[in-house]
Amino acid sequence: MITIRNLRKVYGKKDQAVVALDDINLDVPRGSIFGVLGQSGAGKSTLIRCVNMLERPTSGSIIVNNQEMTTLSGAALRKARQRIGMIFQHFHLLNSRTVAENVAFPLEVMGVRASERRSRVEELLGLVGLSDKAKVYPSQLSGGQKQRVGIARALAGSPDVLLSDEATSALDPQTTHSILQLLRDLNKRMGLTILLITHQMDVVREICDRVAIIEAGRIVEQGEVSELAAQPDTRLSHALFPRPQIHTPQPGAAVVSIVFAGNSAEEPIISTLARRFEVDVNILSAQLELLGQQRIGQMQAELVGPQVEQALAYLQNLGLHVEVQR
Numbered sequence: 001m002i003t004i005r006n007l008r009k010v011y012g013k014k015d016q017a018v019v020a021l022d023d024i025n026l027d028v029p030r031g032s033i034f035g036v037l038g039q040s041g042a043g044k045s046t047l048i049r050c051v052n053m054l055e056r057p058t059s060g061s062i063i064v065n066n067q068e069m070t071t072l073s074g075a076a077l078r079k080a081r082q083r084i085g086m087i088f089q090h091f092h093l094l095n096s097r098t099v100a101e102n103v104a105f106p107l108e109v110m111g112v113r114a115s116e117r118r119s120r121v122e123e124l125l126g127l128v129g130l131s132d133k134a135k136v137y138p139s140q141l142s143g144g145q146k147q148r149v150g151i152a153r154a155l156a157g158s159p160d161v162l163l164s165d166e167a168t169s170a171l172d173p174q175t176t177h178s179i180l181q182l183l184r185d186l187n188k189r190m191g192l193t194i195l196l197i198t199h200q201m202d203v204v205r206e207i208c209d210r211v212a213i214i215e216a217g218r219i220v221e222q223g224e225v226s227e228l229a230a231q232p233d234t235r236l237s238h239a240l241f242p243r244p245q246i247h248t249p250q251p252g253a254a255v256v257s258i259v260f261a262g263n264s265a266e267e268p269i270i271s272t273l274a275r276r277f278e279v280d281v282n283i284l285s286a287q288l289e290l291l292g293q294q295r296i297g298q299m300q301a302e303l304v305g306p307q308v309e310q311a312l313a314y315l316q317n318l319g320l321h322v323e324v325q326r
Contacts, residue, residue: 001161001193002028002051007060009046009217020046022217024060028195028210033187035208035225036197037236043217044197048163051195052084053077065160082110085154089166091146093138099149100125100134106156124152128182144175151182162186164196168203176200180207201239205291211236226294230261232323241287241298253304254312255284259321260297270301273314279305 007024010017021043028034038044049055051062053069062069064084072080093102100121107117125131128148138146147167154162164183168176184207186192198204204211204225212222213235221228221235228236243257260269274281281301288297303311315322 001030001032001065002026002034002195003061003063004051005061007047007050007062008058009043009050009055010058020217021050021057024214024217024219026212026219026222028193030193031187031191032209033184033194033196033207035204035211036195036214037199037201037204037211038197038214039199042214044199044214045165046217047214048165048195048197051161051163052081052086082106082157083159084161084163085157085159086163086165087147087150087154087167089170091138091143091150093146093149093153095138098135098137099130099141102138102149103152103156106153110157120156121152124155127155127186128152142175143171144178147171147175147179148182151179151186155186160193162192162194164194164198166198167196169198169200173202176202177206183207204236205240205289226261226291226296229289229291229296230259230321232257232259232298232321237298240289243285243300250304252306252308253302254308255300255302255325256312256315257323257325258299258301258315260288260299261294261321269315269318269320270299273303273311277305277307277311277314279303279308279311 004024004026007021009021010019012018024047036044036047046055050057051064051069053072057070064080067080069080094105097105103121103124104117107120125134128151130145130148130152133141133145138149141149168179171179180203183194187194196203208225210223211225211228212219214220225236228234229240231237270281273279281303284300284302286297286299288295312322312324
């Protein structure tokens, strides 16, 4: 749905130039939820604003639903933007308008007839669970309700793509969960492609199919969430499964990081290992995560005994990802 190639964004000129994005390449599959994860100042917001040309790139290509966005301007760009919805961290609702009037606003701009607007607004408020709030003003809503209005407004033009700019970072954990579940439901029900930026690992953990990690304006890692999490040496794996401070192994011992994914997460592998190879297993840390529909666990353990090498070979022959520290 979205293809980005060699994207570069520079602010300022010559000695004052600041490179916000540098050689960004991304492919967002149709119907997926794609997360861009990074800290403040990494370039996340600039990237998502380039997708709908709120920021015009310095160079590079951005194709949304087979249309090259960087070549568009004026009426053509406005028309293309109608197919790209956007929700914001701070909601950006019009306080002088009711909930229904906020949702109707983009339809007014598009020239949709009043009778069609009313029908569409009613449908959208039902979709986000706010049918009873149509005549209420934003000041009377909670943060989660305001964001639901923002989502309904973003969906007014029946977009192909929904962009989310830190949409849950101003919300409490329970409200964040409800908004993420709403986004996942819309993704499944409507086949909506969602590109979201966040600094919150919980957002990636809960709903993202794929993720790209951005640092200092560059993509340093990207792929399917479950695949990256199942590799001990990736940035995402280290973020999901923080490593404890591990002491130097005693002579003849090995400290290992083991990732369990899919069926292996349900098997008694460690107890089998201890019995078969007569090794002592000192578990230093362990964590299990549900990413999408797949269970992924990671364990750090010290293996001690005369058959440590055979035990390590057994783990690797099972197809597990194993990192060894001597």
